[in-house]
Amino acid sequence: MTPAPRRPAARSASAIPQLSWRAPQPAPIVLVSGPEEVCAERAISGVRDYLRAEDPSLEVSDLRADDYESGSLLGLTSPSLFGEPRLVRVSGVEKCSDTFLTEAIAYLQTPQDGATVILRHTGASVRGKKLLDAIRSGSGGGVEVACPAIKRDSDKYDFAAGEFSAASRRIAPAALRALVSAFSDDVTELAAACQQLIADVPGDIGEQVVERYYGGRVEATAFTVADTAIAGRYGDALIALRHALTSGADPVPLVAAIASKLRTMARVAGTREPARELAARLGMKDWQIDRARRDLAGWNQGALAIAIQAAARADAEVKGASRDPVFAVERLVTVVATRAPYGA
Structure with missing residues (x-):
C-alpha cells in the first residue's frame, strides 16, 4: 500500500477547507479520510450533532x-415532502x-439543497481516488476532515x-502520562478511559486517580517493571x-515496555x-526527553549497549x-x- 503515506501531501494541496475532527462542520460534501477510526467517528458524530442542533x-x-x-x-438526498434537512453517511x-x-x-456536479453527504474513506486502498480527487479539487463544495493514524507516543499524549x-x-x-501508558496499544480504549475520567471524576485529575481506575492494566504494570529496573532497584x-x-501479564508487553524505554534512552x-x-x-x-535523561543517571554507554542487546534477545524469546x-x-x-551481563 505504498500510495497511502503520500496522501497527506495531496491533502496539503487541496482546494477545499481542512477541518479538525474535533471541530467538524457540515457542507454539501464532507470527506472524512484516514485510518484513525475513533477520530472519524467523532467527526461524523460532530457533523450530525451540529445539523440536529440546527433542526431536530x-x-x-x-x-x-x-x-x-x-x-x-x-x-x-432528494427533498422530502416537508423539506427536512438530510444527512447521508456513506x-x-x-x-x-x-x-x-x-x-x-455525478452527484458532485449538482448536490441536493439541504443535504449533507459524509463520505468515509479509510485510506486502506486507492479505490475511489478519482472521487477523492474531484472532491479535493472543489467539486461539490466539500470540506475534508483528516484522521491520520495515531501511532507515536507523542501523538497519543496529544490525543489524550x-x-x-x-x-x-x-x-x-x-x-x-500514566493514562497514556496504560492504554498505549489501543487509541479507542484510551479515548474511552479519558471520557470515563471526565464523566466520573469531579475537579482536577491527579496521578492517584488514574492509578485507582487503571492501575491494574497490563501496560501500566509493564511500565512499573521497566521504571524500577532501569532505576537500578533490582529487588x-x-x-x-x-x-x-x-x-x-503477558511477557511480551513487559519486554516491550523495557525495550521502548531503553531505545528512548539510547536516542537521547x-x-x-x-x-x-x-x-x-x-x-x-519535551517530557519524554527529560524523563529519558533522568533515566540515564548511573548508566554508561557500555551498560546501555548490553541492556539493549538483552532486550533484543528477550523480545525474540x-x-x-x-x-x-x-x-x-x-x-x-x-x-x-x-x-x-547476566550472571556477571
Missing part, C-alpha cells in the same frame, strides 16, 4: 459504498463499487491531552515483575540540545524463540537492573 427534524440515513444499489444516493468508500463511484462523481482540554478539564502531567523490579506475572544519550529542540527533531515530547518466556523476561530485568 434532521433525517439521517446510512449507505455502504461497497454494497450499493443504483439510485440510492440521489434518492436519500461508509466503505475505499472499497466502493463501480456504480457508486459513477453516481457519486486534547480530550481533557476539549472538556475544559485539568489533568496533571504525571496522571496523563523492587523483581517484586513488580512477579506481581505482574501473577496478575496475568550524549545529546546536549535543549529538550524542546531535541524533542522536535526526534518527534517526541518471548515471541517464540524460547520455551520459557518467563525466564527470558526475568533475565532481561536482571541485566537492566544490575546494568551488567
Whole structure:
C-alpha cells in the first residue's frame, strides 16, 4: 500500500477547507479520510450533532459504498415532502463499487439543497481516488476532515491531552502520562478511559486517580517493571515483575515496555540540545526527553549497549524463540537492573 503515506501531501494541496475532527462542520460534501477510526467517528458524530442542533427534524440515513444499489444516493438526498434537512453517511468508500463511484462523481456536479453527504474513506486502498480527487479539487463544495493514524507516543499524549482540554478539564502531567501508558496499544480504549475520567471524576485529575481506575492494566504494570529496573532497584523490579506475572501479564508487553524505554534512552544519550529542540527533531515530547535523561543517571554507554542487546534477545524469546518466556523476561530485568551481563 505504498500510495497511502503520500496522501497527506495531496491533502496539503487541496482546494477545499481542512477541518479538525474535533471541530467538524457540515457542507454539501464532507470527506472524512484516514485510518484513525475513533477520530472519524467523532467527526461524523460532530457533523450530525451540529445539523440536529440546527433542526431536530434532521433525517439521517446510512449507505455502504461497497454494497450499493443504483439510485440510492440521489434518492436519500432528494427533498422530502416537508423539506427536512438530510444527512447521508456513506461508509466503505475505499472499497466502493463501480456504480457508486459513477453516481457519486455525478452527484458532485449538482448536490441536493439541504443535504449533507459524509463520505468515509479509510485510506486502506486507492479505490475511489478519482472521487477523492474531484472532491479535493472543489467539486461539490466539500470540506475534508483528516484522521491520520495515531501511532507515536507523542501523538497519543496529544490525543489524550486534547480530550481533557476539549472538556475544559485539568489533568496533571504525571496522571496523563500514566493514562497514556496504560492504554498505549489501543487509541479507542484510551479515548474511552479519558471520557470515563471526565464523566466520573469531579475537579482536577491527579496521578492517584488514574492509578485507582487503571492501575491494574497490563501496560501500566509493564511500565512499573521497566521504571524500577532501569532505576537500578533490582529487588523492587523483581517484586513488580512477579506481581505482574501473577496478575496475568503477558511477557511480551513487559519486554516491550523495557525495550521502548531503553531505545528512548539510547536516542537521547550524549545529546546536549535543549529538550524542546531535541524533542522536535526526534518527534517526541519535551517530557519524554527529560524523563529519558533522568533515566540515564548511573548508566554508561557500555551498560546501555548490553541492556539493549538483552532486550533484543528477550523480545525474540518471548515471541517464540524460547520455551520459557518467563525466564527470558526475568533475565532481561536482571541485566537492566544490575546494568551488567547476566550472571556477571
